Amino acid sequence: EPEVTQTPSHQVTQMGQEVILRCVPISNHLYFYWYRQILGQKVEFLVSFYNNEISEKSEIFDDQFSVERPDGSNFTLKIRSTKLEDSAMYFCASKFGQGAAGELFFGEGSRLTVL
Amino acid sequence: AQSVTQPDIHITVSEGASLELRCNYSYGATPYLFWYVQSPGQGLQLLLKYFSGDTLVQGIKGFEAEFKRSQSSFNLRKPSVHWSDAAEYFCAVGAGQTGANNLFFGTGTRLTVIP
Numbered sequence: 627e628p629e630v631t632q633t634p635s636h637q638v639t640q641m642g643q644e645v646i647l648r649c650v651p652i653s654n655h656l657y658f659y660w661y662r663q664i665l666g667q668k669v670e671f672l673v674s675f676y677n678n679e680i681s682e683k684s685e686i687f688d689d690q691f692s693v694e695r696p697d698g699s700n701f702t703l704k705i706r707s708t709k710l711e712d713s714a715m716y717f718c719a720s721k722f723g724q725g726a727a728g729e730l731f732f733g734e735g736s737r738l739t740v741l
Numbered sequence: 742a743q744s745v746t747q748p749d750i751h752i753t754v755s756e757g758a759s760l761e762l763r764c765n766y767s768y769g770a771t772p773y774l775f776w777y778v779q780s781p782g783q784g785l786q787l788l789l790k791y792f793s794g795d796t797l798v799q800g801i802k803g804f805e806a807e808f809k810r811s812q813s814s815f816n817l818r819k820p821s822v823h824w825s826d827a828a829e830y831f832c833a834v835g836a837g838q839t840g841a842n843n844l845f846f847g848t849g850t851r852l853t854v855i856p
Contacts, residue, residue, distance in 0.1 A: 630784065659843065668745075669785070669831060669846035682843055717784065730844065732777075732785035 628652045630733035632718050638739045642707050647736045649701045649718030658701045659719040659730065660693065662686070669717065675701065708740045743768045745832050747847035754822050755855050762817040762850050764832030773835030774815040775844065776806055780828045788830075791815065802826070827854045 631650045639645050651658050660672040673683040675693055692704045701720075705712055715735040744767045754760055766772055773792050777785040789800025796808040806817045815832060829851050833844040 661844075661846075668848040669833075669844075671843040671845065674843055684843075719785075729787055729790070731787075734782065734784040 628731075630718055630720055630731050632716075632733035632736045634736055635734070636737040636739070638741065639708055641710060641740055645705045645708055645712075645738060647703045647705075647716050647718075647738070649703070649720075649733055650699055651701055651718065651720030652722075652731055653699070655720035655722050655731070657681075657721045657723075658693075658695070660703045661717040661719060661732075662714040663717065663735075664711075664714045672703075672716075705738075708738075710740050713738055713740045743834050743845045745834050745845055745847035747830075747832055747850050749850045750848070751851045751853065753853040753855060756824050757821050760817075760819045760822045760826070760852070762830050762832075762852070764815045764817065764847060765813050766815060766832070766834045767813065768834050772815075774806075774808060775833040775835065776800065776804070776815075776817050777831045777833060777846075778802075778828045779831065779849075785831065788817070822852075822854055824854045824856070827852055 633648045658675040661669050662672055663669045671684050673687045673693055674681045690706045694702050715737050717735045718733045719730045721730045746765045748763050775790045776788040778788050779785050788804050789798050789806055791798050791808045799805050804817055804819050806815055808815050829849045831849045832847045835844055
């Protein structure tokens with residue numbers, strides 16, 4: 627069964643360092659997302675991406691964050707200068723179609739710990 | 742603004758007992774509602790979804806949920822719980838122009854199943 631894969635599963639970094647989280651969405655999917663879950667809190671929407679551009683982003687997704695689909699298969703989330711409060715589980719998701727018909731498939735998550 | 746409330750942080754049930762997980766939502770338009778399950782070390786898996794039509798929806802693994810507009814609720818039920826159902830359960834409401842472009846999640850309910 628096709629699945630969304632994420633790497634790394636866990637990354638520990640120092641505050642101020644740049645981090646790149648990688649995702650390989652399901653191959654025929656067109657819409658891509660990043661969500662995050664701070665420990666003990668709800669899963670929060672960060673950004674959606676379609677046709678090589680951001681289609682929607684939340685207020686969490688500030689200038690420190692960026693997304694890219696560099697090669698047609700990977701979908702990356704970059705945090706330019708990490709802060710302690712960026713420590714969270716980051717989930718990548720993808721779906722084939724727009725709207726209600728498209729089921730969102732999630733990866734297993736990348737846990738980021740900022741020291 | 743969209744929001745989801747899951748009032749129960751943690752529920753413990755005996756194997757074979759019935760289960761109901763509560764979810765209340767706030768959304769100005771017709772909601773698109775989802776239940777996801779997250780097993781330890783796993784990503785979020787869609788259990789079921791409601792867009793329109795029959796207010797009682799069937800999902801995978803024997804789960805069902807009932808949409809009650811008058812109560813702004815979408816409670817998840819299972820008549821007989823199995824030990825493998827132990828996991829974190831998230832209710833979500835779809836938002837965005839087409840109703841499912843991004844999801845707003847509740848804080849989750851952790852289910853423990855005892856023998």
